[in-house]
Amino acid sequence: MLGVRKLGPGMVVDGYRIEAHLHRGGMAALWKVTRDDLAAPAVMKTPALSDPSDPTGIVSFEVEQMIMPLLTGPHVPRYLAAGGFEEQPYIVMELLEGDSLRARFDQAPLPLDEVARIGSQVATALHALHHQRVIHFDLKPSNVMFRPGADGQPADAVLIDYGLARHERLPDLLAEEFRVPMGTGPYISPEQVLRQRNDPRSDLFSLGVLLYHLVTGQRPFGFPSSISGLRKRLWQAPVPPRRLRPEMAPWMQEVILRCLEVDAEQRYGSAAQLAFDLAHPEEVQLTERAERSKGTSWLDGLRMRWRAVLPEPAAHSVSSQLARAPIVMASVDVTQEHEALADAVRAMVRQAVQALPNARVACVTVLRTNRIGMDQTTDSEGRNLHVRRLIELQHWARPLQLPPGRVTFHVLESPDLAAALLQYATDNRVDQIVIGSRGPSAALKRYLGSVTTEVVARAECTVTVVRVG
DSSP, rough: TOOOOOOOOOOOOOEEEEEEEEESSSSSEEEEEOOOOSSEEEEEEEOOSSSSTHHHHHHHHHHHHHHHOOOOOOSSSSSSEEOOOTSSOOOEEEOSSOOBBEEEEHHOOOOOOHHHHHHHHHHHHHHHTTTTTEEOOOOOOGGGGOOOOOGGOOOOOEEETTTOEETTTSSSHHHOOOOOOOOOGOOHHHHHHTOOOTTTHHHHHHHHHHHHHHSSSSTTOOOOHHHHHGGGGTOOOOOHHHSTTTOOOHHHHHHHHTTOOSSSSSOOSHHHHHHHHHHHHOOOOOHHHOOSOOOOOOHHHHHHHHHHHOOOOOOOOOHHHHHHHHHEEOOOOGGGGHHHHHHHHHHHHHHHHTTOOOOOEEEEEEEOOOOSSSOOOOOSSBBHHHHHHHHHHHHHHHOOOOOOGGGEEEEEEEEHHHHHHHHHHHHTTTEEEEEEEEOHHHHIIIIHHHHHHHHHHHHHSSSEEEEOO
């Protein structure tokens, strides 16, 4: 019968030997397990079935059993096996060593550079999850762990606990079974309060709550335990974090308050765009959010409260929202001899983003440096080459007429042009590269053609090659 088996160390379930009890929460327990065919211990998760009148634990466990086998990559635990409800329900996955993000929350407020690094790691993990058509819906400190990076690389954030998640192509059991908001009080998004479960930007709101706590040591919406308490975030903006921490850089407040916008359309279009701003603070476009010093006024709160009780329009699916908010990288040679090619790249970029109001364009050019010896840093007139290229890049982008928040400019310095472009695209989770290529002229082929060929061959995203001549 369901739930009659009481587990404990020394017991064996489908060949998995329970070695130790690791954790017990409101809806599940975690056990350290081993098996003869496993190279290392794993973790077994079993649902808490102590209250037969509350089906939440069972339904959320069913959700996790559906979603976990479909997830791959470094930002999710590796799935190993599952057992049905007929005998003993369980999920076995890799055992992640180390602490969760919860350990750092106890030490908040943290240095801003550490908050930006943590935020970028978590945003990167969310972006990878969203690309698998999954919204987490329960992002909180205890559900973020870190897997050490290989060969000295930064650690990867790993998202755990998919009991409240939604897969775009699977039945949403939670929406079918319950008519109340599902989530963890401090981190739940306005859409979740309104029981909307199809917008990935809900996870960005939750990440904004995490960032706010990490920089101030306080939760922006407290710890509400009732639906009426949850609904207050629909019309009451949080105290701006710089009011609690005046020395905080304006760009960080801009990022956090953008994540915490009630209207999802006013947040970042994707987790990748959020990660981009956290990694490039100098490129963050400041608005009135950056200088905001107080929360919502009484009148504005009343207006927002009235709108909050009206029917909400259907949100975008995961796939459609990501398609609306790509990061497009324009690889531009701004030297005069390649002016026609630069014009052609600009025309293609315009075509790529003109129908996508949430798209971001990263304009990139590479300043070639020597592999050995001193590099020339100024031109014949004594102007700094890096600054000159940056100005030329901004001039190239002006005809695109993109708002400041949708375009950024980057001058890379490297002896290997292709490697620099590819690394930039990987680091910033670029969705599409637009790059130019000329005809078979030997000189141009050596300078551009080989670079283009290598980018096309090695890029992990879409590459659009523009040819002239």
